[in-house]
Amino acid sequence: MQQLVNTALGGLTLGAVYAAFALALVLIFRSTRIVNFAQAPMAMVTTFIALTLIDAGYSYWIGFAAALLSGLVLGAVIERVIIRPVEDKPEINAVILTLGLFITLHALAAVIFGNRFRSFPAPFGLRGLEVGGTTIRLTTSGIFTIAAVATVMVLLLLLFRYTDVGLRMRASAYNPEVARLLGVRVGRMLTLGWALAAVVGSLSGLLIASGGLVHPGYMDSIVVYGFVAAVLGGLESPVGAVVGGLTLGLSLSFVSGYLGSELVALAALLILMLVLTLKPGGLFAVASARRV
Amino acid sequence: MNRFLDVWRHSVLGRHLLTALIGLAVVVVVLESVGDFRALQLAAMAYLGIAAGGLTVLTGINGQISLGHGALMAFGAYTTALLLDDPTSSMPISLVVLASTAVALLVGTAVGVAAARLHGPYLAGATLALAIAVPGIALYFGSFLGGEQGLRVSLPDVPVWALDLEYLLTGTEMSRSQYVAYLGWITLIVTFVLLANLARGRVGRRWRAVRDDEVSAELAGIQLGRARISAFMVSAAAAGAAGSVLAITARLAAPSGFTIVLSLTLLTAVVLGGLGYLSGALIGAGLLTFLPPFVTRIGGDAGLSDIRAAELAPLVYGLVMVLVILLAPAGLVGTTRMSLAGRRARRQMAAAGAAGATTGSPGTTAPHDSSDEHDPGTPQASGSTTPKGSTR
Numbered sequence: 109m110q111q112l113v114n115t116a117l118g119g120l121t122l123g124a125v126y127a128a129f130a131l132a133l134v135l136i137f138r139s140t141r142i143v144n145f146a147q148a149p150m151a152m153v154t155t156f157i158a159l160t161l162i163d164a165g166y167s168y169w170i171g172f173a174a175a176l177l178s179g180l181v182l183g184a185v186i187e188r189v190i191i192r193p194v195e196d197k198p199e200i201n202a203v204i205l206t207l208g209l210f211i212t213l214h215a216l217a218a219v220i221f222g223n224r225f226r227s228f229p230a231p232f233g234l235r236g237l238e239v240g241g242t243t244i245r246l247t248t249s250g251i252f253t254i255a256a257v258a259t260v261m262v263l264l265l266l267l268f269r270y271t272d273v274g275l276r277m278r279a280s281a282y283n284p285e286v287a288r289l290l291g292v293r294v295g296r297m298l299t300l301g302w303a304l305a306a307v308v309g310s311l312s313g314l315l316i317a318s319g320g321l322v323h324p325g326y327m328d329s330i331v332v333y334g335f336v337a338a339v340l341g342g343l344e345s346p347v348g349a350v351v352g353g354l355t356l357g358l359s360l361s362f363v364s365g366y367l368g369s370e371l372v373a374l375a376a377l378l379i380l381m382l383v384l385t386l387k388p389g390g391l392f393a394v395a396s397a398r399r400v
Numbered sequence: 401m402n403r404f405l406d407v408w409r410h411s412v413l414g415r416h417l418l419t420a421l422i423g424l425a426v427v428v429v430v431l432e433s434v435g436d437f438r439a440l441q442l443a444a445m446a447y448l449g450i451a452a453g454g455l456t457v458l459t460g461i462n463g464q465i466s467l468g469h470g471a472l473m474a475f476g477a478y479t480t481a482l483l484l485d486d487p488t489s490s491m492p493i494s495l496v497v498l499a500s501t502a503v504a505l506l507v508g509t510a511v512g513v514a515a516a517r518l519h520g521p522y523l524a525g526a527t528l529a530l531a532i533a534v535p536g537i538a539l540y541f542g543s544f545l546g547g548e549q550g551l552r553v554s555l556p557d558v559p560v561w562a563l564d565l566e567y568l569l570t571g572t573e574m575s576r577s578q579y580v581a582y583l584g585w586i587t588l589i590v591t592f593v594l595l596a597n598l599a600r601g602r603v604g605r606r607w608r609a610v611r612d613d614e615v616s617a618e619l620a621g622i623q624l625g626r627a628r629i630s631a632f633m634v635s636a637a638a639a640g641a642a643g644s645v646l647a648i649t650a651r652l653a654a655p656s657g658f659t660i661v662l663s664l665t666l667l668t669a670v671v672l673g674g675l676g677y678l679s680g681a682l683i684g685a686g687l688l689t690f691l692p693p694f695v696t697r698i699g700g701d702a703g704l705s706d707i708r709a710a711e712l713a714p715l716v717y718g719l720v721m722v723l724v725i726l727l728a729p730a731g732l733v734g735t736t737r738m739s740l741a742g743r744r745a746r747r748q749m750a751a752a753g754a755a756g757a758t759t760g761s762p763g764t765t766a767p768h769d770s771s772d773e774h775d776p777g778t779p780q781a782s783g784s785t786t787p788k789g790s791t792r
Contacts (some may be wrong), residue, residue, distance in 0.1 A: 112714050143521035145528070191579045193726055199520035200465055204671055207467070207524075211664055211717030218711035219704070328660055332532045335525040370540040372531035380529050384522065 115365040116358060121250040123357020124257040129334030130313035130341065130349035131260070135305035136344050139281040139298055140195060145206040148331035149213035150306055151313030154179045155322055156221045156227070158314060159228055168231050175310050183306025187299045195298075217324040230319030253315045260308055261350055268346075277301055329373060333360070336380045342390025352391065416596045420589050427585045432570055436577040436703035437466070440649060446584030447473075447645040450591050451680050452669040459594050459667075460676025461604060462631035463611030464515065465523055468530035470637045470663035475507050476500035476643025477653040478538065481551035484648075493556060493648075497587055500644035508636020509629065516628040531663045535655035550654020553647045555580070584645045588613045591638050592678055598634060599678075607631050632637055661714070668717040671724055674731025683732055691716065692763025 129147065136144045144150075157178050158171035190209065194201045232248035268274040279287040280297040288294050312334070313327055318328075337356045341348025356379065363375040383390070407414035410778035431439060435782040451473055479500040483491060494762065511530060515523055558579045574582075598604055609617040610627045618624055620699050647653045668686050673680025692713035700710030728735045 134455045137521070143525060145524065190722060190726070197729075200459070200463065201519055201725055201729060202783030203465055203524045205722060206669065207664055207717050208725065210718070211661075211668065211714050212722060214661075215711045215713075215715035215718055219699075219708050219715060223711060224705050249562055250508075275658060330533050333524070336529065339522070341524065373529070373536045374540075377526075377529040377533040379604040380526055384518060384526065385514070388517075 111365065117246045117250070118365075119358035120354065121246070121357070122254050122361055123354035125316045125353075126314050126330070126333050126337045126357050127350040127353025128257045128260065128308055128315065129330055130337035130353045131264070131346055132305040132309035132312065133334055133338045134343060134346055134349040135264075135308065136303055137338070139264050139277070139301040140187075140191065140202075142191065142195075142202045142206065143338075143343075144229065144302075144305070144332055144333065145203070145335075146209035146213060147305070147309045147334070148313075148327035149210050149217065149324075150179065150182055150186070150325045151309040151330075152322070153213055153217050153322060154306075154310040155228070155313040155327075156217055159226060159317075159322060160221070162229060168229055171266070172314060174232070175314055176307050179306040179310030180303045184299050184303040185307075186306075187302035192295070193300075210384065214324050215332045221303070221324070223324060225321040225323045228317040228320060228322045247319075249318055253318075256311060256315060257350075260311060261346070264304075264308075264346060265320045271299070273297075297359025332373065333376055336376045336383075339380060340383055340391055343393060345390070345392065348390055348392055357389075412600050413597060416593050416600075417535060420593045423589050423592075424586075427582075427589070428569075431578055431581050431585070434530075436575055439575070439577040439581040442555055443581040443584040443645065443649040445685050445689035446581070446588045447642045447649060448666070448669060448688050449682045450588050450645065451594055451639050451642035451666050452673070452681035453588075453592055454667050455641070456673070456676055456678060456681040457599060457607075457638070459637035459670060460674075461599055462607040462628065464519070464628060464631060465667075466527045466632075467516075467524055467660070467663045467667065468511065468527035468534075468633065469635070469666050470658045470660065471531045471534035472504050472508055472511075472636045472639035473643030473646060473662070474534050474538070474653070474655075474658035475660070476504045476640035477647035478551065478643075479503040479640070479651040480644040480647040481553045483554055483749040484556065485551065492559075493583060497641055497644045499569065499581075500647075501640040503634055504640020504643065505637040508639070509633050511636065512629040512632025515632055516625045527663075528660065533659045535658055538655045546654070548655065550652055550657070553651045553653060557653060570768060579771075580649055587641055588682075591641055592682075595634070595638065596678055603630065604751065613760050615686065631648045665714075668721050671721050672717075672731060674734035677731070677733040677737075680731050680733035688717070728789050 129151075132147050132151075133143060136142060136147075154175040158175035161171040161174050162168055182206050186209065191202070192206065194205055230249045232252050266274075267280055276287070276292045277297045277300060279290070280292050280294040281301070284294045287297075312330070316330060317326065333356060334353070337353040340352030340355060341350070342352075356376070360372050360375060361380060364372050367375075404418065408418060412496075426461065431442065434442070451469055455466060455469050458466055458625075477500070480496055483496045483499060511527070515526060518526055529690055538550070539547055542548075556575060558576060562579060562582075563574055566572065566578075582597075599607075606617070606622050606627045609622055610624055614624055617627070643653075644659070650657065665688060669684030670681055672687060673682070673684035692710075695712045696706075696709045697717055699712040700706065704712070724731060730738060
C-alpha cells in the first residue's frame with residue numbers, strides 16, 4: 109500500500125515536469141506546426157546558465173530567474189533567425205532543422221560547460237514529508253514542482269483568455285492570414301509564442317534538475333516523454349498537454365516501480381504507438397478526420 | 401570500350417554493376433595502400449555509409465524521416481555479437497551479416513507498419529522514442545545481452561581463401577583490420593547496388609510518388625501503406641547490415657554505442673550529402689568519419705581539453721545541418737547536380753538562341769533559380785531540362 113502511494117506521488121511530481129515540457133511543445137506546435145525537438149537542449153542550456161550563476165555564489169532564485177530569462181531570449185532568437193525561413197517549407201525541413209539545433213546546442217553546451225555530471229541544488233528539502241508517522245515520497249521540492257507547473261498553467265490560461273496579446277496570439281495561430289488582415293503582427297506573435305514556450309521548457313528543465321545531476325544529455329529522454337505527453341493530449345491543447353503529462357508520469361512511475369526502470373522508455377514508446385493507432389487526435393479528441 | 405559505353409548508356413543495371421566494379425577496384429587499391437589504423441577508419445566509414453544509404457532511401461526518396469536507425473543498427477549488431485559468440489560454430493561471416501540484416505528487417509517491418517500511418521513530426525517523435533527505448537532492452541535482459549558493458553564480439557579468423565587471394569594479388573598477408581575493412585566495403589557495395597536498383601525501378605518510382613503527392617499516388621493505384629512499409633523495410637535491412645559491420649569493426653555491441661546521437665549523426669550524413677542521393681550518403685559518411693579527428697585536433701591546438709575538443713565534431717555537424725537546410729536544402733550532391741543541369745540548360749538555350757530562334761530569355765528558366773523552394777528530396781528541376789532525363 110505504501111509503495112503504491114509512493115509510486116503514485118513520485119509519478120505525479122514527474123508528471124508535472126513532463127506536463128511543463130509538453131506544454132512547451134504544444135505552445136510551439138499550435139502556432140507554427142513544428143514540434144520543437146530542440147526544446148530539450150534549449151532547456152538544458154538555460155539550466156547550465158543557472159548552475160553557473162549558483163556556483164558563482166549567487167542565490168538559487170537568481171539562477172532560476174536568469175534561466176527563465178535566458179530561455180525567453182533563446183526562444184525568441186531561435187524563432188526569428190533559424191525557424192522563420194522554413195515556416196512555409198515542407199514539414200520535414202523544419203523537423204531536420206530542429207534536430208540540427210538539437211545537436212548544435214548539445215555539443216555547444218558540452219564544449220562550454222564540460223561533459224561531466226554536475227549536481228544541481230534543490231530549492232527546498234529533499235526529505236520525504238511525514239504524514240501520520242510514516243514518511244511518504246512527497247518532498248517539499250516535489251510540492252514546489254507541482255505548484256510551479258500549476259502556476260504556469262494558470263498564468264498561461266489567463267494570458268490566452270483575458271489579455272489582448274493572448275487573443276492576438278490565438279488569432280495568429282488559428283488563422284494567420286485573417287489575423288494579418290486584421291492588423292495583427294503575426295510574425296511577432298510567433299516569436300512571442302516561441303519565447304514563452306522556451307520559458308516553460310526552461311522551467312521544466314530546472315524542475316527536473318533540482319536535487320539531481322545535470323550534464324549536456326540529461327534532457328534527451330525528457331523530449332521523448334514530453335512529446336508522448338503532448339500527443340496524449342492531442343498536440344494542440346495546453347490542457348491536454350498537462351493531463352497527458354500527469355497521466356504519463358503516473359504510468360511511467362508504475363512501470364519503473366513494478367517492472368524495472370530500464371523499461372520506462374519502452375513503455376513510453378508503447379503508449380505513444382497505442383495513442384497514435386487508436387486515438388491519433390489525443391485522448392480528448394472529438395472525432396476528426398485529420399491525418400497524422 | 402564502346403561496348404562498355406553502350407551498356408553505360410542503355411542499361412541501368414549495367415551502369416550500377418559497372419559502377420560497383422569500379423568501386424570495388426578503388427576499394428582494393430585504397431585498402432592495399434593504407435595501414436591498419438586507416439583500414440579500421442575506412443571500415444567505420446563503410447558501416448556509416450551503409451546505414452546512411454538506407455536512410456537516404458527512406459527520407460530522401462520516400463519522404464519518411466527516421467530517428468530510430470541507430471536503434472535498428474543495434475538489432476543488427478547484437479545479432480552479430482550473439483552469432484559470433486560461439487567459437488565452435490563455423491558460420492561464415494557473410495551469413496552472419498545476412499542474419500543480422502534479416503533480424504533488423506523483421507523489426508523494421510514492425511516499426512514500418514506503425515510508422516506508415518504517421519508523417520512529419522509524429523513520425524520523427526515516434527522513431528525518436530524508439531531510439532531512446534531500444535538501449536533499455538539490452539539493459540533489461542542484462543544477463544543475456546551483457547547489460548551496460550554489452551557483448552564482446554569475437555572475430556573469426558580470416559578465411560583461408562581470402563588469405564590466399566590476398567597473397568596471390570599482393571604477396572602480403574591480410575591483416576584482421578584489412579579483412580574487416582574489406583568485409584565492410586563489400587557489404588556496402590552490395591547494399592548500394594541493391595538500393596540503387598530499387599530506387600531506379602518501379603518500386604522507387606512508387607516511393608517517390610508517395611513522397612511527392614499522396615493523393616495523386618493513391619489515384620494512380622499505389623497503395624500508400626504498402627509503399628511506405630516497403631521503404632521502411634529496405635531501409636531497416638540496410639541499417640541491420642550496417643549494425644553487423646559496426647559490431648565486427650568495433651568488436652563490441654553495447655547500449656552506449658547506439659544512443660540517439662548515432663541516429664542523429666546518420667541523419668546529418670544524409671542531409672549533408674543530399675537527401676535521396678546514395679553518393680551523397682557516402683560523402684556524408686566520409687565526412688562523419690574523417691572530420692572528427694581533424695576538428696578535434698584543431699580544438700586541442702586551440703587549448704581545449706580533450707573531452708571538450710571531442711565535442712567540436714558534433715558541433716560542426718549540427719551547424720552544418722542547420723546551414724544546409726537553410727541555404728542549400730538539396731545537400732552537396734543535389735546542389736552540384738542542379739547547378740550543372742542549370743548550366744547545361746543555359747548552354748543549350750544559348751545555342752538555340754544563336755541558331756536564330758528567339759524563345760524567351762535564358763536566365764529565367766534556369767532550374768536552380770527555383771531549386772530552393774523544393775523540399776530537399778525533390779530537385780525535380782534537374783530532371784526536366786537534362787537531355788537524358790532524371791539522373792536518379
